[in-house]
Amino acid sequence: MPTLEIRDLFVALAATPDKPIVKGLNLTIRTGEVHAIMGPNGTGKSTLSKAIAGHPDYVITSGDVLLGGKSILEMEADERARAGLFLAFQYPSEIPGVSIANFLRAAVQARLAEGEEIDATAYYKRLYSKMDLLKIDRKFTSRSVNEGFSGGEKKRCEILQMAMLEPTFSLMDETDSGLDIDALRIVAEGVNLMRGEKLGVLLITHYQRLLDYIVPDFVHVMYDGRIVKSGDKTLALELEAKGYDWVKQELALSASAAVATA
Amino acid sequence: MQPPTDTLAPPDLNFDSEVGDSASTVENPTVGIDQSVGDFTYDVKYAFDAGSGLNEGVIRYISDVKKEASWILDFRLKAYQTFLEKPMPTHWATKDLENIDFNKIRYYLSQGQKPKRTWDEVPDDIKRTFERLGIPEQERKFLAGVEAQFDSEAAYSNVKDIVAKQGVIFCNSTEALREHPEIFRKWFGKVIPTGDNKFSALNSAVFSGGSFIYVPKGVKVAMPLQAYFRINAENFGQFERTLIIADEGAEVTYMEGCTAPKFSTSTLHSAVVELVALKGAKIQYITVQNWAPNVFNLVTKRAIAMEDAEVKWIDCNIGSRLTMKYPGVILKGKRARGEVISIALANDGQHQDTGAKMIHAADDTTSVIVAKSISVGQGRSTYRGVVHIPKHLKGCKNNTECDALLINTNSRTDTYPAIVVRGDTHAVQHEASVSKVSEDMIFYMQQRGLTEAQAMSLAVNGFVNDLVRQFPMEYSVELKRLIDLEMEGSVG
Ligand SMILES: Nc1ncnc2c1ncn2[C@@H]1O[C@H](COP(=O)(O)OP(=O)(O)OP(=O)(O)O)[C@@H](O)[C@H]1O
Ligand SMILES: [Mg+2]
Numbered sequence: 001m002p003t004l005e006i007r008d009l010f011v012a013l014a015a016t017p018d019k020p021i022v023k024g025l026n027l028t029i030r031t032g033e034v035h036a037i038m039g040p041n042g043t044g045k046s047t048l049s050k051a052i053a054g055h056p057d058y059v060i061t062s063g064d065v066l067l068g069g070k071s072i073l074e075m076e077a078d079e080r081a082r083a084g085l086f087l088a089f090q091y092p093s094e095i096p097g098v099s100i101a102n103f104l105r106a107a108v109q110a111r112l113a114e115g116e117e118i119d120a121t122a123y124y125k126r127l128y129s130k131m132d133l134l135k136i137d138r139k140f141t142s143r144s145v146n147e148g149f150s151g152g153e154k155k156r157c158e159i160l161q162m163a164m165l166e167p168t169f170s171l172m173d174e175t176d177s178g179l180d181i182d183a184l185r186i187v188a189e190g191v192n193l194m195r196g197e198k199l200g201v202l203l204i205t206h207y208q209r210l211l212d213y214i215v216p217d218f219v220h221v222m223y224d225g226r227i228v229k230s231g232d233k234t235l236a237l238e239l240e241a242k243g244y245d246w247v248k249q250e251l252a253l254s255a256s257a258a259v260a261t262a
Numbered sequence: 263m264q265p266p267t268d269t270l271a272p273p274d275l276n277f278d279s280e281v282g283d284s285a286s287t288v289e290n291p292t293v294g295i296d297q298s299v300g301d302f303t304y305d306v307k308y309a310f311d312a313g314s315g316l317n318e319g320v321i322r323y324i325s326d327v328k329k330e331a332s333w334i335l336d337f338r339l340k341a342y343q344t345f346l347e348k349p350m351p352t353h354w355a356t357k358d359l360e361n362i363d364f365n366k367i368r369y370y371l372s373q374g375q376k377p378k379r380t381w382d383e384v385p386d387d388i389k390r391t392f393e394r395l396g397i398p399e400q401e402r403k404f405l406a407g408v409e410a411q412f413d414s415e416a417a418y419s420n421v422k423d424i425v426a427k428q429g430v431i432f433c434n435s436t437e438a439l440r441e442h443p444e445i446f447r448k449w450f451g452k453v454i455p456t457g458d459n460k461f462s463a464l465n466s467a468v469f470s471g472g473s474f475i476y477v478p479k480g481v482k483v484a485m486p487l488q489a490y491f492r493i494n495a496e497n498f499g500q501f502e503r504t505l506i507i508a509d510e511g512a513e514v515t516y517m518e519g520c521t522a523p524k525f526s527t528s529t530l531h532s533a534v535v536e537l538v539a540l541k542g543a544k545i546q547y548i549t550v551q552n553w554a555p556n557v558f559n560l561v562t563k564r565a566i567a568m569e570d571a572e573v574k575w576i577d578c579n580i581g582s583r584l585t586m587k588y589p590g591v592i593l594k595g596k597r598a599r600g601e602v603i604s605i606a607l608a609n610d611g612q613h614q615d616t617g618a619k620m621i622h623a624a625d626d627t628t629s630v631i632v633a634k635s636i637s638v639g640q641g642r643s644t645y646r647g648v649v650h651i652p653k654h655l656k657g658c659k660n661n662t663e664c665d666a667l668l669i670n671t672n673s674r675t676d677t678y679p680a681i682v683v684r685g686d687t688h689a690v691q692h693e694a695s696v697s698k699v700s701e702d703m704i705f706y707m708q709q710r711g712l713t714e715a716q717a718m719s720l721a722v723n724g725f726v727n728d729l730v731r732q733f734p735m736e737y738s739v740e741l742k743r744l745i746d747l748e749m750e751g752s753v754g
Contacts, residue, residue: 055705077708093706097724106720107710144724161710
């Protein structure tokens with residue numbers, strides 16, 4: 001079963017490589033699993049996901065990321081994507097003049113073997129069925145990618161792309177933020193349908209509410225560039241009730257305990 | 263047909279009065295572009311060759327080979343004098359023009375062939391050239407209705423039966439001036455006078471090839487007429503001359519596509535294209551060009567639109583070392599309408615100096631300019647526009663929109679819009695924007711599996727998409743392919 005392994009990962013901005021944002025993060029995700037990461041603002045969640053996807057703003061100063069046992073760090077962002085990695089962006093980019101239909105078509109085409117041509121009829125059939133599933137108006141196919149979309153529409157469009165590209169591992173960065181209650185349910189249902197032996201998910205979220213719909217197998221708390229606590233879905237409930245101060249206090253306690261035993 | 267006055271162009275049609283960039287230094291070497299399209303040449307025996315360099319002898323020789331009437335020879339010789347007298351427009355345009363060595367250019371080459379009637383009669387090597395140009399099989403058959411220029415003479419010229427039956431004349435400049443002077447002489451050199459600029463004078467002296475078209479009154483040509491031009495010999499300047507006359511109520515679309523082989527020394531292309539849309543006529547002129555990165559492409563294109571006539575230039579410039587081209591419309595009759603849609607892509611080492619000229623000369627005339635430029639790497643785009651609406655006119659409208667897209671920080675773009683509007687009953691609107699392809703946008707696309715080149719290409723295609731939609735299908739496909747190739751070459 002394929003895995004996505006993050007090993008003792010340090011990530012910094014390319015401009016300031018000596019100031020790590022992600023500081024020694026370890027996490028292994030298997031297909032079939034859904035992991036949720038929660039953590040305060042600015043703790044490095046988006047940095048982690050973008051660095052894994054190969055964003056040029058970030059450098060990995062040490063550690064490794066392995067997809068199916070092979071390091072992906074030498075691969076270009078597009079190679080990583082074609083190898084099965086998908087990132088649902090917290091802030092998706094707008095691409096003026098490029099319609100969703102054409103964009104996704106190019107993305108699907110990019111995954112075909114050289115010389116192989118996309119079957120246009122089959123493609124549109126599939127696109128429409130996914131759109132229907134996510135309750136996205138078919139008129140959206142001719143709209144430019146994300147241009148003028150509402151926050152919620154952008155997030156739904158990310159899930160549509162994920163559904164069309166069928167990744168092995170999907171990093172979903174705050175896909176729930178900006179969604180209204182109905183949209184949240186629709187998006188969650190969409191993800192749940194994709195869930196299964198062929199997909200591993202890393203779900204970054206601030207809200208327990210999403211985890212009511214997409215029930216995670218594991219919940220991790222990220223703080224100051226590291227995972228400081230892991231548990232099952234009940235951890236999210238506990239966090240919701242007690243807030244991050246509780247985690248910080250626990251951290252302080254274990255730190256002083258460590259000092260005491262030293 | 264009303265008789266044309268001798269000079270249709272008002273004196274301020276040139277950019278002479280403008281502050282240009284003559285002070286800036288020229289660093290425009292032809293560098294590292296792997297341009298695989300058009301990068302080929304075949305051994306063709308030239309039956310006529312005027313040698314290199316220009317003098318009266320060369321002009322007489324050209325005229326003699328073409329068996330021209332004496333008035334044409336006179337026209338050429340006068341034009342040669344004007345060419346010698348005219349200064350290089352380096353006081354407003356780039357100093358790179360000074361790098362053209364007129365003595366090293368060959369001004370006339372021909373295979374000495376008569377235009378062919380059927381596809382079967384076209385020599386195999388020329389057919390091979392079309393093949394390499396990527397003209398699809400289907401279209402090659404469609405070439406039955408195509409005027410395709412091979413070097414300076416039309417290697418293949420066959421007006422499809424239907425068009426001929428409608429009374430349309432479609433031939434090259436030599437044939438037109440010889441066989442139909444009564445139709446073409448009246449307007450020849452009238453929309454663009456010889457002395458309009460140094461390069462129109464040069465063209466007037468040495469022109470050969472090009473298309474002359476006459477569409478009779480009320481005739482609507484259903485299919486676009488088209489021609490492919492390319493330069494096939496090193497140092498060979500191509501000076502085609504095109505004149506399209508749409509008589510009252512007539513309609514025609516003309517498409518011109520260019521690719522050129524890559525050569526190590528500079529090549530000059532300097533065409534003159536004149537369009538005449540008589541009362542109520544409609545002309546659409548579409549160009550998609552992709553010159554090799556060593557070509558100087560200095561073209562004068564202008565139309566005159568009479569009462570209720572419409573002229574639309576769709577002009578797409580990719581490649582070349584320097585392109586200077588400002589298609590214009592003189593709106594001579596009431597309610598005439600002129601439109602210029604321009605796309606320019608300047609890659610490393612290239613300078614696209616393009617724009618439009620709209621000269622309002624009657625009441626209630628409308629002009630529209632939409633110019634989009636893309637600058638990649640060291641590429642440079644310049645927009646120059648003239649919109650002229652004199653005081654005594656009423657109810658004129660102009661809408662100008664210039665958008666520039668920059669891909670990487672070294673790119674440079676300038677706009678020199680000159681909008682001269684006098685009088686207060688006119689509506690003029692001008693919008694300009696500069697945007698960048700951001701790293702985040704490229705990353706977003708790469709994250710979906712597209713290579714960096716594909717992502718850039720998609721961003722560029724998106725930028726020009728609203729304009730490309732106005733192109734005929736096969737041209738928009740070709741344009742997309744050219745953009746893809748350019749972007750491939752620009753990613754390190
Ligand atoms: N491109 C960047 N330029 C400057 N600073 C950055 C950049 N990317 C991340 N940072 C900084 O790194 C830290 C972590 O940011 P990141 O976006 O990863 O946080 P996050 O955990 O996703 O927060 P949120 O919950 O608010 O989305 C922040 O202090 C942020 O300002
Ligand atoms: Mg974030």
